[in-house]
Amino acid sequence: MTLSSALLDHAVDQLATLPGIGRRTAMRLALELLRREPQEVARFTEAIRRMRDELRRCSRCCNISDEEQCAICRDPRRDAGLICVVEDIRDVIAIEATRQFNGLYHVLGGVISPMEGIGPDELNAAELFDRVRQESIAPNEARVKEVVLALGGTLEGDTTAFYLNRRLNEMGVLVTTIARGISVGSNLDQADEATLGRSIVDRKPYEQLMKR
Amino acid sequence: MTLSSALLDHAVDQLATLPGIGRRTAMRLALELLRREPQEVARFTEAIRRMRDELRRCSRCCNISDEEQCAICRDPRRDAGLICVVEDIRDVIAIEATRQFNGLYHVLGGVISPMEGIGPDELNAAELFDRVRQESIAPNEARVKEVVLALGGTLEGDTTAFYLNRRLNEMGVLVTTIARGISVGSNLDQADEATLGRSIVDRKPYEQLMKR
Numbered sequence: 001m002t003l004s005s006a007l008l009d010h011a012v013d014q015l016a017t018l019p020g021i022g023r024r025t026a027m028r029l030a031l032e033l034l035r036r037e038p039q040e041v042a043r044f045t046e047a048i049r050r051m052r053d054e055l056r057r058c059s060r061c062c063n064i065s066d067e068e069q070c071a072i073c074r075d076p077r078r079d080a081g082l083i084c085v086v087e088d089i090r091d092v093i094a095i096e097a098t099r100q101f102n103g104l105y106h107v108l109g110g111v112i113s114p115m116e117g118i119g120p121d122e123l124n125a126a127e128l129f130d131r132v133r134q135e136s137i138a139p140n141e142a143r144v145k146e147v148v149l150a151l152g153g154t155l156e157g158d159t160t161a162f163y164l165n166r167r168l169n170e171m172g173v174l175v176t177t178i179a180r181g182i183s184v185g186s187n188l189d190q191a192d193e194a195t196l197g198r199s200i201v202d203r204k205p206y207e208q209l210m211k212r
Numbered sequence: 213m214t215l216s217s218a219l220l221d222h223a224v225d226q227l228a229t230l231p232g233i234g235r236r237t238a239m240r241l242a243l244e245l246l247r248r249e250p251q252e253v254a255r256f257t258e259a260i261r262r263m264r265d266e267l268r269r270c271s272r273c274c275n276i277s278d279e280e281q282c283a284i285c286r287d288p289r290r291d292a293g294l295i296c297v298v299e300d301i302r303d304v305i306a307i308e309a310t311r312q313f314n315g316l317y318h319v320l321g322g323v324i325s326p327m328e329g330i331g332p333d334e335l336n337a338a339e340l341f342d343r344v345r346q347e348s349i350a351p352n353e354a355r356v357k358e359v360v361l362a363l364g365g366t367l368e369g370d371t372t373a374f375y376l377n378r379r380l381n382e383m384g385v386l387v388t389t390i391a392r393g394i395s396v397g398s399n400l401d402q403a404d405e406a407t408l409g410r411s412i413v414d415r416k417p418y419e420q421l422m423k424r
Contacts (some may be wrong), residue, residue: 005283010259011262011263014259015260021241029231034264043264047223048245049253050240050257051219051223052250053253064220066219145286
């Protein structure tokens with residue numbers, strides 16, 4: 001599809017580099033942007049450019065951040081003794097949306113995947129170990145007491161959890177993982193065998209459920 | 213969904229203003245852009261900004277254009293005596309892709325829609341009439357001999373075609389419309405009644421089909 005305009009052509013090409021955006025959708029987006037006021041489009045492109053140029057990595061948890069440390073790490077109301085390890089920032093957003101976690105995070109930036117050549121060195125794992133080691137000599141309230149592994153239930157997630165657990169155990173910190181089980185609101189016959197099996201093995205006293 | 217970064221938040225907000233892009237998709241796109249090199253993202257935003265700031269309207273056919281006249285209008289190999297009237301630039305692209313049309317275009321910028329308050333004055337209709345009028349006193353090869361109405365088969369498209377035909381007829385120019393009928397490669401029972409009815413009324417000699 002070649003257009004009569006190199007400018008439009010080029011913008012469509014660029015929009016079509018985004019994941020899940022084909023050339024037809026890219027064209028629709030370009031025409032929509034063309035209909036807008038120039039200042040409006042300038043706001044759009046500026047927001048993207050500034051995000052890329054000015055966003056940093058939080059020096060503590062490797063999450064993206066506008067400043068030296070991210071807003072979560074800077075928040076004094078959060079429990080610095082509890083670290084939740086996640087794959088990427090989307091997981092942080094998902095967990096924050098539950099309002100059930102009041103600790104800090106550590107963003108790995110991926111999971112161990114020998115197939116894709118991703119080992120611990122390609123992830124922010126060393127940063128996690130340094131952090132646990134340094135903060136274990138910190139004053140009591142800042143000391144890391146527990147690391148929650150909140151990784152996906154895939155082979156890569158399990159491999160990563162296995163590796164992190166072994167290393168963190170050596171440092172004498174409590175390592176936990178998020179519960180796997182039947183989704184809230186779903187029937188047993190919709191669950192896969194592995195999940196259902198896990199939910200039976202990991203059963204817990206009914207009273208404990210009620211106390212929450 | 214509020215993120216720990218105002219920069220990311222703002223970029224996601226802007227991406228989510230695009231049609232068909234929800235906040236979840238916008239987040240995925242923002243994270244993908246974050247993964248790219250800053251120069252790469254600059255190329256992306258520059259292409260969009262330049263498109264909006266530098267694209268003009270072709271002074272002849274109202275198509276978008278990088279210059280005073282668009283590439284199609286400037287092409288001397290095209291038949292200036294034949295004008296195809298379309299709703300917007302996507303139709304130009306679609307017709308160009310068929311390689312079956314060698315005339316020029318006229319982009320209306322919409323169709324008449326009393327419901328949405330769009331009348332002929334909101335469209336590039338006056339520009340079309342001026343063009344047909346001016347070019348009918350031009351040297352023979354530039355004179356407009358035929359205007360093809362290539363509008364959608366909707367109520368609004370039909371209303372627009374009705375209006376344009378009446379005005380253009382007064383100017384003594386031949387007005388034609390694209391054929392409606394059964395899609396190539398589809399069965400009769402898949403077509404709606406109106407289309408099937410039209411295809412029977414508009415039947416044509418088999419020999420004529422073969423000559424193409």
